[in-house]
Amino acid sequence: MEDLGKILNRPKEYQNIDGVGELSMGAFALLYALLLWLQLHTPKTAIWHTMYALFIYWAAMSLLIHFGGKAIKKHITYRRTGYVEYRVQRKRWIALTISLGTAMLISGGLAMAARHHFSISTPFSLFGLVFAAGYIQFALKVHWKWIVFLAMLAGTLTSALLPADALDRMADHSHFGSALSSRALGAFWLTWVVYGGLFLISGIVTFCLYLRHTQAPVQESR
Amino acid sequence: MNKQIRAITEIDRVIHEPGRLMIAALLYAVERSDFLYLQHETGMNKGTLSSHISRLEQAGYVEVVKTYRGKVPQTLLHLNSAGRKAFEEYRRMLKKAL
Numbered sequence: 001m002e003d004l005g006k007i008l009n010r011p012k013e014y015q016n017i018d019g020v021g022e023l024s025m026g027a028f029a030l031l032y033a034l035l036l037w038l039q040l041h042t043p044k045t046a047i048w049h050t051m052y053a054l055f056i057y058w059a060a061m062s063l064l065i066h067f068g069g070k071a072i073k074k075h076i077t078y079r080r081t082g083y084v085e086y087r088v089q090r091k092r093w094i095a096l097t098i099s100l101g102t103a104m105l106i107s108g109g110l111a112m113a114a115r116h117h118f119s120i121s122t123p124f125s126l127f128g129l130v131f132a133a134g135y136i137q138f139a140l141k142v143h144w145k146w147i148v149f150l151a152m153l154a155g156t157l158t159s160a161l162l163p164a165d166a167l168d169r170m171a172d173h174s175h176f177g178s179a180l181s182s183r184a185l186g187a188f189w190l191t192w193v194v195y196g197g198l199f200l201i202s203g204i205v206t207f208c209l210y211l212r213h214t215q216a217p218v219q220e221s222r
Numbered sequence: 223m224n225k226q227i228r229a230i231t232e233i234d235r236v237i238h239e240p241g242r243l244m245i246a247a248l249l250y251a252v253e254r255s256d257f258l259y260l261q262h263e264t265g266m267n268k269g270t271l272s273s274h275i276s277r278l279e280q281a282g283y284v285e286v287v288k289t290y291r292g293k294v295p296q297t298l299l300h301l302n303s304a305g306r307k308a309f310e311e312y313r314r315m316l317k318k319a320l
Contacts, residue, residue, distance in 0.1 A: 004313070007247040010263055011255075082259025083296070084252050217258065 011084055013141055018077045019206025020069045022138065022199050027068070029131075029196025031061045036189050040171045072207075080214040124187040125160035131195045132156065138202070148202045155194040159187060229319040236281045237312045241266060241274045246309050249284065249301035257297040275299065283308055 015021060035057055038048040047053045132152040139145040159167075170186030237246050244264050249255065261271055278284040283305030287298045301309070 004243070004247055007244055008251045010248060011251040014259075014263075078256075078258075078291070081262040083256040083291075083298075084259050085254045087251075087253045 011086070014081075014084055015086075016138065016206070017081065018072060018210045019203040020072050020077070022203030022206060023072075024065050024069050024203075026196050026198075026200030026203050027065050028061070029192045029199060031064075033189060033192035033196055035061075036185075036192065040185060040189065076211075079216045080210075122160055122187070124184050125156060125162075125191060127188075128152065128156040128159070128191040128195050131199075135199075135202075142206070144205075145202060148198055152195065152198055155198065156191075159190045159194060162187075162190075229315055233315050233319065234308055234312045236277060236283070237308055239274070239277075241270065242278055243312075245271075245274055245278065246283065246301065246305065246312075249299060250306060250309050254298050254300040257299065260299065278305070281308075 035048070035054075038046075042048050048057075132149060135145070135149055135152060139149045164183050167183045167186035167190070170189055171182040237243055241264070245260055248260060248263055257268075257271070257275075260266075260275075261268065264271060266274070275284060275286065279286055283301060285300045285302050287300070289296050289298060
């Protein structure tokens, strides 16, 4: 029965057999970090602070990640190891509700911290642990990914222990609101860069290993 | 004890065969997949996999659609509602028997 359970989980694992899941997460985090960097280091009148530019950037980023992943699946994965169409799960709504609730809680906490001028650079650095916890699902299936998980922990600890001046410099002369300190913004930006980079590296390694160990059949027939 | 023995005899033999059980379990977890995916996951050769799929198709558990992906032929497989019910029933009976 245990083996049957393993077989039933195989299609779920197949979703990231080519590393596309990690590549998408890495690309998302790094592109978001780039947007944040542009907002932190450009004058308030710059295009990166306008609503329509933000909308276009988010739309372009989402389209790039969505269709980029689909293109890899269509032109590489499905040709090598086959096509899978997943069932629409009702659990998606639960996940969406939990995400929305968490986002509201974080927003409320941020607003409170800004109002009372709390120092939140360390919580911002430790926020990365949420990503690390999410990564455990990949590490449980592929053992070398525990190295990436350890790198995530090390990155989080390093950024949490970085001197305040270093974090300050990352978001120095920021025009991005006045409610949050440049130290907190620097910690936030660094978290996205560290995790984005690690997800991307993990995705690239997974993708290369997939290409190395699989080959497209000459022609499928039954 | 008698009930347990009876439960074993009532197990669906079409699904019970290891190869077909693997195919049914993989198809149960997805909406549809192609022949290549099943071949990759089960490690069976084309002939063996094809004969198992034919058996499941004859039992009315699997629907097979032959199509093309560009110029390459593609065989799409889908575990229909009868197949899903049979698989769920098989798991229930197996649990009962064990």
